[in-house]
Amino acid sequence: MLSQRGMMQIVSSPGEMEMAARMVNAMQVNGVQAELLDRAEVQRRVPIFNFAPDARYPVYGAILQQRAGVARHDAVAWGYARAADRFGIDIIQQCEVQAFLIEGGRCVGVATSRGEIRADRVGMAVAGNSGALAAKAGFRLPITSYTLQACVSEPVKPIFDTVLVSPMTGTYVSQSDKGEMVIGGDLDRVPSYGQRGNLPQLETVLSGLLEMFPVFRQLRLLRQWGGTVDVTPDSSPILGESPLAGLFVNGGWGTGGFKGIPAGGTVFAHILATGSHHQISRPFDLSRFRSGHMIDEAAGAGIAH
Ligand SMILES: Cc1cc2nc3c(=O)[nH]c(=O)nc-3n(C[C@H](O)[C@H](O)[C@H](O)COP(=O)(O)OP(=O)(O)OC[C@H]3O[C@@H](n4cnc5c(N)ncnc54)[C@H](O)[C@@H]3O)c2cc1C
The missing domain is CATH 3.50.50.60 (FAD/NAD(P)-binding domain)
Structure with a gap:
């Protein structure tokens, strides 16, 4: 059911790398598959990431959960129904x-x-x-109800086969089976029932995306939506x-x-x-x-x- 090869969380500082090692250890001790990747391995797996020397968020490594990924939510909902x-x-x-x-x-x-x-x-x-x-x-x-929004780009050829999350920017991205880049990020922190999101939040998410993938700057957004999430x-x-x-x-x-x-x-x-x-x-x-x-x-x- 999963359509991506694992989920990768980028690590952007030596201090974070230590925390990442602890998280991987904690997951392994609890029987959850996880591994710590170094910079070279991240570069091998995601060559289009921003590895420039002046990148705002340098890559020190990543946490990889090979069994994680994206499931087709509509197929899952219909399966339950x-x-x-x-x-x-x-x-x-x-x-x-x-x-x-x-x-x-x-x-x-x-x-x-x-x-x-x-x-x-x-x-x-x-x-x-x-x-x-x-x-x-x-x-x-x-x-408290907040709006969480997501967006998809126009479809492009397969270039990206993992789900990638950046804790520094809060942005996550994966490529759908249809070729669209599926992009999301942090909550809009203003409590709301509005299921539409807003432009400032979208700009924050997309600027995080472009920090990580300058190569995506020419992509056009196809659609954007917001859903209400219930936070305790x-x-x-x-x-x-x-x-x-x-x-x-x-x-x-x-x-x-x-x-x-x-x-x-x-x-x-x-x-x-x-x-x-x-x-x-x-x-x-x-x-x-x-x-x-x-x-x-x-x-x-x-x-x-
Ligand atoms: C943009 C976005 C991205 C997300 N990404 C992820 C993710 O990557 N991973 C993840 O695990 N979760 C994710 N979530 C969260 C996830 O979608 C929700 O936690 C989940 O759908 C909640 O399921 P639910 O069945 O509790 O509620 P819902 O799926 O919201 O269903 C509640 C239903 O109740 C109905 N309802 C409301 N009021 C009434 C009423 N008065 N009478 C009758 N029916 C009513 C609604 O119409 C709705 O159909 C995301 C959410 C958003 C918005």
Whole structure:
């Protein structure tokens, strides 16, 4: 399913190289495949990177995860939908949840644009809309919604067969099967539900790209889009029952919910089926924000938000 040969994180200083070695060690100790590349090896694998002596971010090496890569998200979503359908699950499209049905202090269903749906347990997995829906249920979540944008260039012949990330610029890039360069970067730090991104943020991302790949300066952008991501204070998801009994939350996946959901969906299914936590989901309960037992795994997730 992965269409790229590994994921490479560029290292731009001797100090970072030491941290990179620690990260690689930590991953290997935990059975995750990872290796540390020196500058010559990066140059061999990605010759079009900026290796000029006056490059703003010199290359000292890179972390390579050979098994990482890009998965076709639409194919994955349709795969899940077809499998769910085979299990007899109804998927109702164009159906907005407008209110929660509450009886005796307990959530007993939802009122939607196409009528009421009642259930013993209700699961909510609406990512960037988690805060807005929680408000309809009468509670607040420690989730802030931000816009994350991405863009693709016009297609070109294959020149690049890895996913490359620069922690210095925050920019990441890979080449799609169709030849487009797929480019993304940091969040727009202004909380928003706007699914369109903005020009200043796009310029920041693209200037990072051109620092790394001056060769891309002639590329034209084909399209750009923004999506709403749901960010928690400890960069970790929220799984479990909400303050409204009978209503369960799966959210706060931020910018990592695509890769996280095979595990997140499985444990959420367990929670909905049994009404109690799976041993993996227990630490991710909403109550951690009251007790102070935050999950110190933001670095482990490999994302900054
Ligand atoms: C530009 C961009 C790049 C990203 N890159 C990566 C990446 O490289 N790796 C990674 O792991 N993750 C990435 N992510 C994050 C990832 O896309 C999300 O974490 C993931 O899609 C969240 O999945 P979800 O099922 O929780 O929510 P979503 O996929 O957002 O689905 C939520 C659904 O709820 C629906 N909904 C909302 N409100 C209502 C309502 N009132 N009634 C009914 N339905 C409602 C929405 O229409 C939507 O269909 C990226 C996100 C963006 C925006």
